[in-house]
Amino acid sequence: MFTSLPGFREFYPEECAVQNYIFDKWRQLALRFGFQEWNAPVLESLELFTEKSGEEIVQQLFNFEDKGGRKVTLRPEMTPSLARLVAARANAIRRPVKWFAIGENYRYEKQQRGRLRAFYQFNADILGEASPAADAEIIALCAEALRAFGLETQDFRVRLSDRTLWFLFLESLGIPEQTAVPLLSVVDKLERLPPEDLLKAAASALAGTACDAGQVIESVRAFVAFDSLDKLEAFFASRSDTLGGKIRERLGEWRALLNILGAMGLANFLSLDLTIVRGLAYYTGFVFEVFERSGDGRALAGGGRYDALVKKLGGPDMPAVGFGMGDVTLANLLKDKGLFPVYSAAVDFYAIVLAPECRPIALADVAALRHSGMRVEYSFKDGKFGKLIQAAEQAGARHVLIYGPDEVAAGVVKIRNTQTRTEQLVPRTSLMEQLCAIKSTPT
Numbered sequence: 001m002f003t004s005l006p007g008f009r010e011f012y013p014e015e016c017a018v019q020n021y022i023f024d025k026w027r028q029l030a031l032r033f034g035f036q037e038w039n040a041p042v043l044e045s046l047e048l049f050t051e052k053s054g055e056e057i058v059q060q061l062f063n064f065e066d067k068g069g070r071k072v073t074l075r076p077e078m079t080p081s082l083a084r085l086v087a088a089r090a091n092a093i094r095r096p097v098k099w100f101a102i103g104e105n106y107r108y109e110k111q112q113r114g115r116l117r118a119f120y121q122f123n124a125d126i127l128g129e130a131s132p133a134a135d136a137e138i139i140a141l142c143a144e145a146l147r148a149f150g151l152e153t154q155d156f157r158v159r160l161s162d163r164t165l166w167f168l169f170l171e172s173l174g175i176p177e178q179t180a181v182p183l184l185s186v187v188d189k190l191e192r193l194p195p196e197d198l199l200k201a202a203a204s205a206l207a208g209t210a211c212d213a214g215q216v217i218e219s220v221r222a223f224v225a226f227d228s229l230d231k232l233e234a235f236f237a238s239r240s241d242t243l244g245g246k247i248r249e250r251l252g253e254w255r256a257l258l259n260i261l262g263a264m265g266l267a268n269f270l271s272l273d274l275t276i277v278r279g280l281a282y283y284t285g286f287v288f289e290v291f292e293r294s295g296d297g298r299a300l301a302g303g304g305r306y307d308a309l310v311k312k313l314g315g316p317d318m319p320a321v322g323f324g325m326g327d328v329t330l331a332n333l334l335k336d337k338g339l340f341p342v343y344s345a346a347v348d349f350y351a352i353v354l355a356p357e358c359r360p361i362a363l364a365d366v367a368a369l370r371h372s373g374m375r376v377e378y379s380f381k382d383g384k385f386g387k388l389i390q391a392a393e394q395a396g397a398r399h400v401l402i403y404g405p406d407e408v409a410a411g412v413v414k415i416r417n418t419q420t421r422t423e424q425l426v427p428r429t430s431l432m433e434q435l436c437a438i439k440s441t442p443t
Contacts, residue, residue, distance in 0.1 A: 087315025
């Protein structure tokens with residue numbers, strides 16, 4: 001017997017219904033925020049992703065050479081595709097660009113809880129706007145995309161950080177930007193690496209500089225201990241040089257970001273957390289990750305600024321900010337919280353036909369009801385009343401439409417409630433009106 005490949009999922013109707021529930025919530029929310037939906041091929045040029053992330057990403061990809069000799073890969077994420085699409089029509093697209101996508105991505109990595117080799121991700125991005133207002137809009141959408149499922153402050157936390165501020169801080173330690181980038185990859189592992197491994201990684205990142213790895217790690221630990229903007233402002237207040245001016249300007253942008261999010265009622269969802277640096281080198285400014293607040297503290301979403309990426313991939317110089325949220329981890333959290341939707345395949349009505357001569361009349365009514373937007377099934381074969389009623393109940397129908405010779409001759413339809421076993425006769429001429437009233441009646 002054939003089975004699905006490791007890390008890939010199949011979706012039976014009940015799983016597909018839940019997936020569509022999640023997608024519908026995401027889509028409706030993005031549209032309410034004024035975002036437009038886009039999509040791109042799942043198969044892309046391998047170079048599109050190595051240009052963005054480097055050759056080391058290849059080991060995480062489902063890549064191969066196609067029959068035309070092209071090096072291609074199943075996309076591991078959608079941001080490079082977005083940058084490619086925007087770059088191709090940069091002069092014709094209204095700015096700021098506010099786009100979202102819900103697409104399947106593929107990564108050849110070890111599967112574990114919350115992480116599979118094939119997963120769907122909700123991405124939302126704003127391009128062409130450099131102000132903190134765009135960052136705030138992205139963070140607000142990300143938070144509301146979780147609140148839409150009933151998750152609140154006790155369930156998740158948005159941890160905010162800033163690579164621009166990190167670059168300025170590291171510059172104050174005498175670390176140039178070209179060294180700061182690999183060092184931030186070390187900072188990204190600050191909470192996970194043993195001290196001796198952390199020191200070794202920092203020494204490697206600082207190779208060629210006069211900086212002492214131990215002292216830098218000590219300074220970094222002191223820096224990440226600041227958990228409020230007031231503490232950061234106090235820490236940098238004494239600097240009067242040019243660098244101090246840049247830092248104060250950046251902290252002003254922090255203040256603007258937090259004021260916007262506070263006005264949106266999201267202050268209680270936020271925390272300043274400088275351990276968040278997003279390990280990928282293309283991030284340039286504000287960055288954030290969203291974590292579950294109970295259980296194992298899983299990451300639910302993440303994003304930030306990537307102002308240089310569109311230009312790097314061949315487009316114009318265009319600021320950009322966005323986030324991604326996966327369906328696997330979200331679904332796990334909703335299950336754990338008892339917020340998972342209950343699957344129901346119930347139809348509104350089920351029509352049973354008791355004799356061949358009654359079928360044309362029944363089919364005409366079924367077609368009219370479906371055209372009006374009702375979910376209606378009918379018995380494909382004539383049969384005994386008991387078996388047909390049983391089939392209707394298995395379909396989840398609360399009401400059955402019965403078409404027998406007597407009913408058809410009298411121009412009526414017998415409506416049976418499968419729960420109360422009560423029946424009523426309704427003229428076919430008023431069937432639609434009666435069924436609309438039945439459907440709108442609370443169960």
